[in-house]
Amino acid sequence: MKRALITGVTGQDGMYLAELLNDKGYEVFGLVQGQNNPKKDLLAQTHPYVKILSGNLLDLVSLIRAVSFCRPDEVYNLAAVSFVAYSWENARLTSDVTGGGVLNMLEAVRFHMDKTGEPVKFYQASSSEMFGKVQEVPQRESTLLWPRSPYGVAKVFGHYMTINYRESYGMHASSGILFNHESPRRGPEFVTRKVSMAVARIHKNLQNGLSLGNLDAKRDWGFAGDYVEAMWLMLQQPEADDYVISTGQTHSIRDLLDVAFDEIGVTDWNQMVRLDDQFKRPAEVDLLIGDSSKAREVLGWTPKVTFEELIRMMVRHDIAELER
Numbered sequence: 354m355k356r357a358l359i360t361g362v363t364g365q366d367g368m369y370l371a372e373l374l375n376d377k378g379y380e381v382f383g384l385v386q387g388q389n390n391p392k393k394d395l396l397a398q399t400h401p402y403v404k405i406l407s408g409n410l411l412d413l414v415s416l417i418r419a420v421s422f423c424r425p426d427e428v429y430n431l432a433a434v435s436f437v438a439y440s441w442e443n444a445r446l447t448s449d450v451t452g453g454g455v456l457n458m459l460e461a462v463r464f465h466m467d468k469t470g471e472p473v474k475f476y477q478a479s480s481s482e483m484f485g486k487v488q489e490v491p492q493r494e495s496t497l498l499w500p501r502s503p504y505g506v507a508k509v510f511g512h513y514m515t516i517n518y519r520e521s522y523g524m525h526a527s528s529g530i531l532f533n534h535e536s537p538r539r540g541p542e543f544v545t546r547k548v549s550m551a552v553a554r555i556h557k558n559l560q561n562g563l564s565l566g567n568l569d570a571k572r573d574w575g576f577a578g579d580y581v582e583a584m585w586l587m588l589q590q591p592e593a594d595d596y597v598i599s600t601g602q603t604h605s606i607r608d609l610l611d612v613a614f615d616e617i618g619v620t621d622w623n624q625m626v627r628l629d630d631q632f633k634r635p636a637e638v639d640l641l642i643g644d645s646s647k648a649r650e651v652l653g654w655t656p657k658v659t660f661e662e663l664i665r666m667m668v669r670h671d672i673a674e675l676e677r
């Protein structure tokens with residue numbers, strides 16, 4: 354039985370990945386931070402097979418202990434401060450957790466391998482936010498990185514540190530450059546879920562509109578359930594490498610509103626959407642669109658859920674939640 358350790362197991366990706374690995378017969382360990390973390394109890398109910406370990410990316414000793422306890426074949430480092438807008442208000446914390454935390458996790462794995470001689474494969478959750486002010490369209494593995502937020506800068510540090518550990522120590526360390534990926538489990542602060550929850554409430558006459566920031570930004574949105582499969586595939590390769598994971602299609606926030614409102618039969622949403630500067634960012638990533646041909650060729654990975662299916666799925670889920 355293979356063993357996997359997932360950091361960030363209580364997040365959207367962590368939960369989908371835990372399910373995938375459990376289905377594949379892995380013993381799944383999940384790192385959860387904090388005392389009395391309510392997410393821990395929730396995870397114990399929804400994913401009872403995950404063996405929860407206590408630890409924090411800022412605390413190297415806790416990571417060394419977690420790795421030596423579960424002796425994983427594979428480590429998936431998904432934990433991060435992941436909300437881009439928050440990273441301007443909390444740049445130091447974001448740098449420490451989202452950037453420095455990767456180094457701590459790599460060190461914990463290296464320490465374990467040195468001590469025991471047991472090989473461990475490592476996955477780092479890198480991000481399309483690293484492309485920022487894009488230097489090439491579409492973005493691929495070789496595109497110059499130009500991050501536009503403290504979050505993006507921190508992710509660049511983690512990305513290059515992963516490559517450096519691969520090159521310096523021969524570690525099987527791969528970095529997945531994942532474009533935006535969403536699901537009904539997405540946190541309500543991210544734009545897709547903010548819209549799907551609001552549209553569901555508007556449908557149920559519980560609110561009459563919503564406030565948003567920049568409607569012209571474009572993102573390459575895929576389904577999180579499809580994307581965790583790519584993470585696993587990367588660690589099954591004989592050689593570690595970096596891969597862009599994306600759909601290859603881009604849509605604006607306006608397109609997102611078109612589909613979400615269409616699901617409840619509204620064709621003109623202009624009266625229901627207010628523009629509010631508080632949701633605008635000091636520096637915006639205007640356009641993301643990924644070229645995932647390397648992942649498609651080498652990993653045999655393809656996304657299955659389309660943008661339109663994804664947004665309709667989220668709205669329908671949020672309506673059903675309200676009805677429950």
Ligand code: GDD
Pocket residue numbers: 435436437438479480481482531532533534542543544545547564565566567568570571572606632633634637638
């Ligand atoms: N969150 C939010 N709220 N975004 C808004 C809003 C709003 O009210 N109005 C417009 N937007 C725009 C943002 O300015 C941004 O251009 C876009 O919607 C997407 O914002 P988010 O959903 O917050 O995602 P993100 O692209 O900033 O970051 C996500 O994707 C990255 C991968 O590229 C996060 O999941 C990151 O953790 C991830 O790395």
